[in-house]
Amino acid sequence: MSWKNVEYAVKLIVQVIMVAFTSLAADPSVVNLGQGFPDIPPPSYIKEGLAKAASEDRMNQYTRGFGHPSLVKALSQVYGKVYGRQIDPFKEILVTVGGYGSLFSTMQALVEEGDEVIIIEPFFDCYVPMVRMAGAKPVFIPLRLKPGKKTITSADWFLDPDELSSKFNSKTKAIIINTPNNPIGKIFTRDELQMIADLCIKHDTLCFSDEVYEWLVYKGHQHIKIATLPGMWDRTITISSAGKTFSVTGWKLGWSIGPEHLTKHLQTVMQNTLYTCATPLQEAVAQGLVLNYELMGQPECYFTSLAEELEVKRDRLATILQEAGMTPVIPEGGYFMLVDVTSLNLDLSHITDDEAYDYKFVKWMIKEKKLAAIPVTAFVGDESKKQFEKYIRFCFIKQDSTLEAAGNILKNWAKS
């Protein structure tokens, strides 16, 4: 595999972020707002569903490779409603090991040696190694901040249309978008998605849309699926996650939805990599989806109730950060918040490691303040590092006690 040439780069990118910071933050005395997983419990019916599934003989043995029948049928039902179109459960859906596994299957299936893939910065860190592993070249375009705004929200970050257009050429196989975005929390507007769609159609490019945070949308905003725009269904793979949907990241189930002529290649990859996903977990997710399908549009529906729960936490964290003198970027969606630490004026020039400012800041903060976050330059290419090195990322899908503990640390920080 040609990617072997860049194995060093592959290891560097992924290891530094997750492995190093995870172990630093694993110290129990550290308040961990770094890695993106909930410390709040998943809904009880989802756990009960798993226990019930595991007690049935047949559910402990192999199921259909491309997705457990009851799960793909439930997905077809839920997403059929969301997309406003009939989705074939067997031909247009693939169940994978997390959203991560869907990204991998998509890249392996549809990206070739010598292709270019456009990645919008900041990006979920696995996109780059996966593009490289498929033998292709990542081409970056940064989201840019509109100047002069006082209250910063994720909506203030935009894609320059001319800059974006300049990244497309005859070698461009695909563009990856992530909406709601990790780490900024931006939700791409209809106009922005239309701009991307127009370019995809003009250059005959595919679109890989990572929508794992699709339900975590805050008041006043709407998540739009680029696959629903005219001309886009046939060229888009949309990726989702049970882990993010039901707060069960440890279940590692996700799915890709797309037209048969693209999905069938993802299914071939699946057949030659891990063949099938775990049965009882799929059965439990299926039941969770069916239950919430009935509740869609009602306040009890988990798809909306979780977002409401998280909006309160989002606002609490933003207030805590503002009181500490930092500038949070209020996210429109997702469960992360970027924070600009410039105004703290922390002089780290004494640390001579050849690392970006945010890496030094986070390591210092974990050690000195016992508070963990993730440095944002981990999510950008080399050329954009200067633009993002004053930002760190906090995760707020945490218990109130965790957020309050962070609050106490930050309160004392402001005083000192």
Add this chain to the structure above:
Amino acid sequence: IPKLSIKKQLDTMSYWVEFTQLAADYKAVNLGQGFPDFSPPQFIQDAFCKAISGGPQMHQYTRGFGHPPLVKNLAKFFSRIVGHDIDPLEDILVTVGAYQALFCAFQALVDEGDEVIIVEPFFDCYQPMVVMAGGKAVYVPLRPVKGSTVLSSGDWILSAEELASKITSRTKAIVINTPNNPLGKVYKTEELQMIADLCIRHNLLCISDEVYEWLTYDGAKHVKIASLPGMWERTVTIGSAGKTFSATGWKVGWVISSGHLIKHMKTIHQNSIYHCATAAQEAVAHGFEREYEMFGNPESYFKQLPAMLHHKRKKLALCLQSMGLQPIMPEGGYFMITDISSVKVNLNDQSNTDEPFDFRFVKWLIKEKGLATIPVSAFYSPEHRKEFDKYIRFCFVKVHSTLSVKDSLLQLLWKMGQRVTD
């Protein structure tokens, strides 16, 4: 829409998908696909339930390369067997089933242009995985010793000369599967030593698929090639919780090898799947803890499972013999293959004379007799398929289906008595 290359049409024809669909369409008794029709043992089901109702961390991400309690228990358990101190964090990678372990091994260890020797008959995923890694598959078949009257998988052997003749300067690895699917052969120490000698002499890696390691019968002993001198540092051993604990649907597997090989597999894993499901790993960890204490004891599941299947295997063999078929008694594993060359039936199918005989026979058996099996030439390379197209594979890890099998086989026998030879 952009054009996709031929590479992506890799193995679009999957026999499993085709035959599983046919079996479902004709509502056939499925003795084809390899999974138990009984539940995992109570102690492991209890462990899974306990994990599910455990703290919130049971439902969130765990360590990517393997849940700490699981890798710790795997290291403890297997160190004793391999005779080597296995480091839980460096020498083990947990994967989504043994299937993903195989994928990581081929991706990590096979480079563009490498040759990989595969011993036939082979679990069919090895070949496309070698191809996907840019390698070339080279085949060497197990061959039945001529003239033996009592047919056993032990009568099928690998010729040392034939194997040696397949090694070139481009050979990177040899893939073995013991106990073997579909044949059931359990390689003896001398046979593994022969392979080990070649690996050492030619500096080759050995990928050893040992998912059926606990399923050996009639005193056959499973030997780990990694435990032979000089082999630990060049062997990648693959295991499966699904086959170990009769829970194929949990999809938990692992690779155990020297750290310098594992680290490359970790990179592949980290950039493809990254984490495996937490609760299932927690349950398997408990399973191994219990089996560590019970090891060698009659209460051990690793003794009870083969004892239970021993009877199933005998029953199936007798049934097939009573029909005039020649089953090959497997020394290990989930499967039994049967020679069907003496069967005289009109397959009523003129449309597919290109297809190997066993494929056509299996389809006929599904449609006409409501019995699903798998044709054994599916486990052979295209170049050897014609030599081995007179066998079909049965899975006998079935408690509930056996009675109905007997009935439909008897029915078959009765019907066969009335057929004209083809």
